[in-house]
Amino acid sequence: MYKIAVIPGDGIGPEVTTEGVKVLKALADSSDLDFKFEDFNLGADHYLETGELVTDEVKEELADFDAIYLGAVGDPRVEPGVLEKGILLDLRFSFDQYVNLRPIKLLDEKFTPLKDTQGEDINFVVVRENTEGLYAGFGGVLKKDTPDEVATQEMVNTRKGVERVIRYAFEYTQQRDEAKKLTVCDKRNVLTYAHSLWQRAFDDVAPEYSDVEPDHMLVDAMTMKMVRNPEDFDVVVTCNMFGDIITDLGAELQGGMGLAVSGNINPDGVSMFEPVHGSAPDIAGQNIANPIAAILAAQMMVEVLGHSEEAARIEDAIKQALEDNKVTADMGGDLSTAEAGDYISNLL
Amino acid sequence: MYKIAVIPGDGIGPEVTTEGVKVLKALADSSDLDFKFEDFNLGADHYLETGELVTDEVKEELADFDAIYLGAVGDPRVEPGVLEKGILLDLRFSFDQYVNLRPIKLLDEKFTPLKDTQGEDINFVVVRENTEGLYAGFGGVLKKDTPDEVATQEMVNTRKGVERVIRYAFEYTQQRDEAKKLTVCDKRNVLTYAHSLWQRAFDDVAPEYSDVEPDHMLVDAMTMKMVRNPEDFDVVVTCNMFGDIITDLGAELQGGMGLAVSGNINPDGVSMFEPVHGSAPDIAGQNIANPIAAILAAQMMVEVLGHSEEAARIEDAIKQALEDNKVTADMGGDLSTAEAGDYISNLL
Numbered sequence: 246m247y248k249i250a251v252i253p254g255d256g257i258g259p260e261v262t263t264e265g266v267k268v269l270k271a272l273a274d275s276s277d278l279d280f281k282f283e284d285f286n287l288g289a290d291h292y293l294e295t296g297e298l299v300t301d302e303v304k305e306e307l308a309d310f311d312a313i314y315l316g317a318v319g320d321p322r323v324e325p326g327v328l329e330k331g332i333l334l335d336l337r338f339s340f341d342q343y344v345n346l347r348p349i350k351l352l353d354e355k356f357t358p359l360k361d362t363q364g365e366d367i368n369f370v371v372v373r374e375n376t377e378g379l380y381a382g383f384g385g386v387l388k389k390d391t392p393d394e395v396a397t398q399e400m401v402n403t404r405k406g407v408e409r410v411i412r413y414a415f416e417y418t419q420q421r422d423e424a425k426k427l428t429v430c431d432k433r434n435v436l437t438y439a440h441s442l443w444q445r446a447f448d449d450v451a452p453e454y455s456d457v458e459p460d461h462m463l464v465d466a467m468t469m470k471m472v473r474n475p476e477d478f479d480v481v482v483t484c485n486m487f488g489d490i491i492t493d494l495g496a497e498l499q500g501g502m503g504l505a506v507s508g509n510i511n512p513d514g515v516s517m518f519e520p521v522h523g524s525a526p527d528i529a530g531q532n533i534a535n536p537i538a539a540i541l542a543a544q545m546m547v548e549v550l551g552h553s554e555e556a557a558r559i560e561d562a563i564k565q566a567l568e569d570n571k572v573t574a575d576m577g578g579d580l581s582t583a584e585a586g587d588y589i590s591n592l593l
Numbered sequence: 594m595y596k597i598a599v600i601p602g603d604g605i606g607p608e609v610t611t612e613g614v615k616v617l618k619a620l621a622d623s624s625d626l627d628f629k630f631e632d633f634n635l636g637a638d639h640y641l642e643t644g645e646l647v648t649d650e651v652k653e654e655l656a657d658f659d660a661i662y663l664g665a666v667g668d669p670r671v672e673p674g675v676l677e678k679g680i681l682l683d684l685r686f687s688f689d690q691y692v693n694l695r696p697i698k699l700l701d702e703k704f705t706p707l708k709d710t711q712g713e714d715i716n717f718v719v720v721r722e723n724t725e726g727l728y729a730g731f732g733g734v735l736k737k738d739t740p741d742e743v744a745t746q747e748m749v750n751t752r753k754g755v756e757r758v759i760r761y762a763f764e765y766t767q768q769r770d771e772a773k774k775l776t777v778c779d780k781r782n783v784l785t786y787a788h789s790l791w792q793r794a795f796d797d798v799a800p801e802y803s804d805v806e807p808d809h810m811l812v813d814a815m816t817m818k819m820v821r822n823p824e825d826f827d828v829v830v831t832c833n834m835f836g837d838i839i840t841d842l843g844a845e846l847q848g849g850m851g852l853a854v855s856g857n858i859n860p861d862g863v864s865m866f867e868p869v870h871g872s873a874p875d876i877a878g879q880n881i882a883n884p885i886a887a888i889l890a891a892q893m894m895v896e897v898l899g900h901s902e903e904a905a906r907i908e909d910a911i912k913q914a915l916e917d918n919k920v921t922a923d924m925g926g927d928l929s930t931a932e933a934g935d936y937i938s939n940l941l
């Protein structure tokens with residue numbers, strides 16, 4: 246029995262997590278797995294009512310769960326950054342979810358914007374550092390709103406933080422059935438302090454994993470190669486900021502936000518799974534949001550909890566729904582959010 | 594009579610700048626323009642012989658020229674970063690070339706990796722800040738190579754630096770014949786210090802340019818949209834680091850490094866023009882490097898010096914060569930570097 250904390254969040258968040266939960270219940274009905282869900286009311290409404298984002302008490306409660314399942318946060322009534330930093334990033338940091346795992350996998354060829362690409366060409370995983378770098382929150386503003394204003398933001402890396410995510414990436418690569426190349430993506434020729442640490446940590450650790458082929462790409466060249474030769478990548482490890490950028494690019498290559506999933510993983514603690522898309526307030530409450538990314542997040546949760554076979558069943562059901570065009574309008578179908586979730590659940 | 598300083602640099606640099614100079618000479622023969630070229634021996638060889646990168650004396654000499662024409666720097670015998678920072682970035686900073694202008698323009702449909710894209714869909718310009726941000730060189734390493742190591746890199750923005758490049762971008766957008774939307778690309782929801790300055794500077798300046806439609810994109814979403822709907826962009830203004838990344842992505846969308854050009858512009862000083870590609874030491878000295886990006890750099894130089902009509906003639910000649918497939922092997926042709934340059938020169 247897995248205890249899952251559900252944070253539906255803002256906008257379309259509640260609609261899509263409802264479908265993810267539905268799918269997990271259907272999985273439970275047809276397997277040995279069992280889940281118990283508890284909702285946490287965090288997000289814009291709660292913040293605007295109480296002024297609270299995530300309190301220490303809530304964090305203590307969350308620590309008792311086996312995983313966190315998050316919809317989306319973000320609301321036009323709140324300044325940009327407040328909910329993202331105060332909820333999403335705070336949870337990532339507080340639970341030391343130092344790995345952000347983002348598979349870039351084309352489930353159905355018709356969804357890629359690339360030509361000359363076979364389905365199997367787009368199949369790699371980005372391991373993004375998730376607790377430091379430019380996301381550390383360091384920086385300041387001097388002489389604000391004067392002509393002499395200076396504003397800074399600091400990329401802070403620790404050896405421990407960089408090394409552990411690199412080791413995770415090597416181990417992840419080792420366990421893959423497919424080819425075993427690990428590419429470190431950085432900007433070592435310009436960020437000669439912060440990314441020299443990445444370079445040295447990677448080079449130091451690599452010899453311990455002799456069955457993995459180590460590889461390097463500068464971030465600018467990386468974006469080019471992702472578009473031109475995505476088949477060249479197996480696993481990519483990178484810093485928080487660059488990971489944010491290249492995983493969104495990757496998401497688009499494999500079909501867009503409707504199919505992109507993100508796992509915030511602490512291998513020794515509580516992990517959190519979410520669709521990559523935002524709260525999409527413009528379409529919230531209309532039962533038209535695409536639930537597939539949220540269902541993929543539920544799938545990744547099952548996978549990381551140690552049940553690959555059951556996770557694969559969810560993926561197969563999603564692929565089937567895509568093939569049958571039993572999807573929402575944004576994916577070319579005509580189902581509602583709830584109907585799309587039903588269709589996938591019924592395939593389990 | 595324009596005085597042009599040529600820095601051929603490393604690897605294929607000398608081969609491709611030779612062709613650019615050839616084309617400019619052909620242009621001079623068939624127009625009222627006139628150029629005088631002087632070579633500067635900077636790069637890996639000079640560095641390894643003398644230990645010098647760019648001395649103050651050389652900078653004083655360069656200051657007397659109307660423009661700098663650079664091939665490429667970078668050499669496997671030298672640590673990554675030394676030549677890039679010591680020559681390329683030092684020149685950008687020393688001459689206060691605060692605009693890095695990168696057109697993303699599909700010259701020939703067959704070269705884009707995107708499907709469903711018409712030639713005219715990919716036609717926008719990125720205005721990249723070029724003298725501050727993460728490129729400032731601020732940062733340090735504490736307890737190097739110990740488990741307690743901390744390495745930092747600072748993104749430093751000044752109001753003056755941000756505002757001037759934003760103003761340049763607004764003015765550039767105003768002067769375009771095409772649609773007039775200016776998109777500021779940042780990560781304001783996470784970089785709440787450094788990019789709040791970008792946000793405020795953009796919002797403050799926008800009302801002065803009422804004929805330009807102001808627009809905003811987060812950098813992660815930006816990469817997605819560039820791939821899915823490149824036709825949505827007219828002009829994009831962004832910080833140094835993000836500009837580096839998205840312009841390489843853009844370069845790939847319009848056909849790759851073989852066709853990508855970069856202008857480092859100081860509107861009141863000496864500007865520098867270069868192909869985006871690197872020194873490609875693996876193919877240097879074989880007369881097989883593609884000279885088109887270097888020729889496009891020469892074209893942009895002519896344009897920025899104020900001669901749009903003559904610049905358009907170079908572009909037309911390049912388009913013709915692409916259509917006639919009179920290009921090097923990497924572009925699908927079978928000409929040598931020198932032959933490809935001859936072909937374009939003869940069309941002028």
Ligand SMILES: CC(C)[C@H](C(=O)O)[C@@H](O)C(=O)O
Pocket residue numbers: 329330333334489507521782783813
């Ligand atoms: C919402 C935002 C803070 C977040 C990030 O930048 O990490 C998102 O873009 C993501 O990638 O999960």
Ligand SMILES: CC(C)[C@H](C(=O)O)[C@@H](O)C(=O)O
Pocket residue numbers: 434435465677678681682837855869
């Ligand atoms: C070579 C490197 C320092 C440079 C940069 O990062 O600016 C290059 O990538 C570019 O975009 O001109």
